[in-house]
Amino acid sequence: MAHRALKILCVAAACLGVAPAWAMQPGEYQIKAAYLLNFARYVEWPAQRLPAGAPLRLCVLGRDPFGEALSGLEGRQVNGHEVKPRVVDGVEMASDCHLVFITDSEERRVGLLLRGLAGRSVLTVSDIDGFAEAGGGIGLVVDERRVRFDINLTSVQREGLRASSQLLRHGRFVFGLRAP
Amino acid sequence: MPCNRVRLVLPLALSVQLAWADDAVLADLALEDLARLDVATVSRKTQKLSETPAAVTVLTAEDIRRSGARSVPEALREVPGVSVAQIGAGSWAVGVRMAEGRFSNKLLVQIDGRSVYNPLFSGVFWESLDLLMEDIERIEVVRGPGASLWGANAVNGVINIVTRKATATRGSLISARVDHKGHPALAVRQGFDIGELGAVRVYAKGSEMQPSRSADGRSEVDHNRGWSAGFRMDSAGSAGNTWMVQGNSFRRTTSESLVTTGLDGSAGLYPLSLEFEGSSLLGRYSWGLLGGEASVQTYFDNLNASVGESGRGGISTFDLDFQHRLAPVGRHELMWGAGGRYVKTDIDAATPILTISPPERSLQVMSAFVQDEITLQPRTWKATLGARLEHSTLSHFEPQPTARLMWTPTESDSVWANWSRATRTPSVGEIGASILFGAKPTGNPMLPIVFVRSTPGQGWSPRAERVDALELGYRRTLRNGSFEAVLFHHDYRRLIAGYLDPNGLILPGIPLPIPPYFIPVQNIFRGNVGKARSTGVELGLDLPVNDRFRFQASYTAVNLKGARSSDPVTDAAGAELEEASPRYWGTLHGVIGLARGHELDLMVRRTGAITHGNVPAHTSFDVRYGWRPGPGFELTVMGINLFDKQHLEYMSNFLPTQPAYLSRQAYVQGVWRF
Structure with missing residues (x-):
């Protein structure tokens, strides 16, 4: 009986294993990296924080889940700024960055990190559950196998950043948006 | 569309x-x-695991959905190191690194930070829990002592059930299920926006569980039905200060039969019907404090269980907990906390079967912990030192230290080793209950029958059970998969167990209105007399083969040995624990995505034999088919135990109930979100 069950599972595994791979789809973090670039595009930093032509520092705080998807952003141009991605350790290093992606290895510290980065005109992004609700800037969520994002407008504005209407329109939820 | x-x-x-x-x-x-x-394959939240120097498994909402689980124990079946066996309709033996039976007193279970471990009989009344599975965000399983952070009774592990924030459940949900015998379950949930404040959801669920069968498969041996309702409210954060309030109420009725021996030595059945009623209210607030982050949580919980006309018991708990994570200073990241719990239990037994003295008891537990995470070498070496000090009315002052070392040579590999000591507080029942287990034939023609009674040992000063645990683990996390191997060794001391009254039978014993007029009593004394050791290995694999197929497997082998010595008292106590566990168990799960929203899950489980109750080794095969035509609807058809007419998973060991066989079964479920 156990053998029968095992056999079925093995046959199923073999069929799927040798079958030609279905259409290649992008990985979750490839898509998320592309989102980071878009956020940089649709958010405006105060001029003294990001002078014209200055490089835009896009940082990953915690264990890097992006791999090559992150280095692929190196040297890209966003609104006349050259994107400089890097992986950082701790709030001190991150506070120089313009956009900080907090990875889920930092979940336990997320409140601490947000408080540490507050008031430094940093756009915080993360895929930690409930990030935007917890006072972060933009939370990436996987919903029905698609990557979407929630924005906490109150947090973004408090940092002196301006989110374009284009960005707000595509957000799944926008927190802190007053009804017109 | x-x-x-x-x-x-x-x-x-x-x-x-x-x-x-x-x-x-x-x-x-x-x-x-x-x-x-x-997205091709949604990655599992494994990043945070690679930072944890402990054997931790996180079941995501997706894992739970794909397992077809209707209850938390079913969802835990594929977690390495967790032994799950169904005792009957809604009742489970869930243990970590061993099976202990109906009341796993060495495992702490919490729902959103509220302990559902009851201090009356040291364990979880799984039969009284029926959660809305769709609202569970994740289940975290920490194997091994988690005492430094979680507190007493986290001897073998901690299970944290985390429900979704109300801000993530804004719409409506209806979930309806019916099994092949017509037992229904219906749940509704509605979320509301409350503007600047955040969001709230309310839910209600009613269900009747599938009864188990008798050994001949002809009749139903148990029932379990009831409802629960509740709410959860979450802030939509501003300035990083967040709060949450939640409450729930439930009522469940279960019935089963105790196997008793009549005066003539014949076996009989004594119906046992339990009614559970409970409610709880919990609040949590987090804010910035001294450059760090603090949170305070408080809850009130009330549980009542009544046994027909013959008695009732109540537990009221008030808990207050404070935690503070300080901003990192140099290489150190410090966290500390303190808490207090006040528990009042009262038992009102109207039969001579169970008496507790004193019938009313109140106990206080005060505890404090501190933990320091030290970065020895950035990104490579990390050490964690921690300790919890705890004082309970029911035991001595118990320090529970831990020391952990973690090496992460690459982004995807981590190796950890740890040593911890943890304790398990004696329960109110263990300290004060006297339970008459019924008549037992002796084989002696002069005294053909005796009554067996479990009672606290004479002059016993109860102490907490203690474990020293060593663990060595390796984890490889890939972007979409992971492999994990853990070796552990637990050394248990002062285990509370029963031993025969050295003074022999008590004569004349309990009076009877009919011949032979008196029945002698054999006392089984309880005391801190047991010692045991366990050594084992846990393996877990999650392998994405391609875009459409993912393979998951788990395997656990445990060698649990009661101490052998010249003292028959210690031997008997160790043997009791040894016999309650299977020596190995394992699972295979093929997670298959078919085209156009069709899904298939093939699951096989194998569990070794259990000495207690002569439960043979068994294999079960489950199949789940799911269809999601769009975001608003999902259909599940599940077949459970397909290649087997029926089998026994566990024999109830605390309450000697009638063996409950699990038959081949199926259910269909629809979930609507709008």
Whole structure:
């Protein structure tokens, strides 16, 4: 009986294993990296924080889940700024960055990190559950196998950043948006 | 509508497909295009695990959905190291690194930070828990002593059930299920926005569980039905200060039969019907404090259980807990906390079967912990030192230290080793209950029958059970998969167990109105007399083979040995624990994505034999078929135990109930979200 069950599972595994791979789809973090670039595009930093032509520092705080998807952003141009991605350790290093992606290895510290980065005109992004609700800037969520994002407008504005209407329109939820 | 979307996505998918290896193409996509891309394989939240120097498994909402689980124990079946066996309708033996039976007193279970471990009989009344599975965000299983952070009774592990924030459940949900015998379950949930404040959801659920069968398969031996309702309210944060309030109420009725021996030695059945009623209210607030983060949590919980006309018991708990994570200073990241719990239990037994003295008891537990995470070498070496000090009215002052070392040579590999000591507080029942287990034939013609009674040992000064645990683990996390191997060794001392009254039978014993007028009593004394050791290995694998197929496996082998010595008292106590566990168990799960929203799950489980109750080794095979035509609806058809007419998973060991066989079964479930 156990053998029968095992056999079925093995046959199923073999069929799927040798079958030609279905259409290649992008990985979750490839898509998320592309989102980071878009956020940089649709958010405006105060001029003294990001002078014209200055490089835009896009940082990953915690264990890097992006791999090559992150280095692929190196040297890209966003609104006349050259994107400089890097992986950082701790709030001190991150506070120089313009956009900080907090990875889920930092979940336990997320409140601490947000408080540490507050008031430094940093756009915080993360895929930690409930990030935007917890006072972060933009939370990436996987919903029905698609990557979407929630924005906490109150947090973004408090940092002196301006989110374009284009960005707000595509957000799944926008927190802190007053009804017109 | 779905057709439209396919037309939209198809050309896009084709155009981007040409050069996937090139992230450049993706990075050029606009927001609206990104939101339309299907993710090949959703990565599991394993990043945070690679930072944890402990054997931790996180079951995501997706894992729970794909397992077809109707209850938390069913969802835990595939977690390495967790032994799950069904005792009957809604009642389970859930243990970590061993099976202990009906009341696993060495395992702490919490729902959103509220302990559901009851201090009356040291364990979880799984039969009284029926959660709305769709609202569970994740289940975290920490194997090994988690005492330094979680507190007493986390001797073998901690199970944290975390429900979704109300801000993530804004819509409506209806979930309806019916099994092949017509037992229904219906749940509704509605979320509301409360403007600047955040969001709230309310829910209600009613269910009747599938009864178990008798050994001959002809009749039903148990029942379990009831309802629960509740709410959860979450802030939509501002300034990083967050709060949450939740409450729930439930009522469940269960019935089963105790196997008793009549005066003539014949076996009989004594119906046992339990009614559970409970409610709880919990609040939590987090805010910035001294550059760090603090949170305070408080809850009130009330549980009542009544046994027909013959008695009732109540537990009221008030808990207050404070935690503070300080901003890192140099290499150190410090966290500390303190808490207090006040528990009042009262038992009102109207039969001589169970007496507790004193019938009313109140106990206080005060505790404090401190933990320091030390970065020895950035990104490579990390050490954690921690300790919890705890004082309970029911035991001595118990320090519970831990020391952990973690080495992460690469981004994807981690190796850890730890040593911890943890304790398990004696329960109110263990300290004060006297339970008459019924008549037992002796084989002696002069005294053909005796009554067996379990009672606290004479002059016993109860102490907490203690474990010293060593663990060595290796984890490899890939972007979409993981492999984990853990070796452990637990050394248990002062285990509370029963031993025969050295003074022999008590004569004349209990009076009877009929001949032979008196029945002698054999006392079984309880005391801190047991010692045991366990050594084992836990393996876990999650392997994404391709876009459509993922393979998951788990295997656990445990060698649990009661101490052998010249003292028969210690031997008997150790043997009791040894006999309650299988020596190995394992699972295989094929997670298959078919085209157009169809899903298939093939699951096989194998569990070794259990000496207690002569439960043979068994294999079960489950199949789940799921269909999601769109975001608003999901259909599940589940077949359980398909290749076996029926089998026994566990024999109830605390309450000697009638063996409950699990038959082949099926259910169909629809979930609507709108």
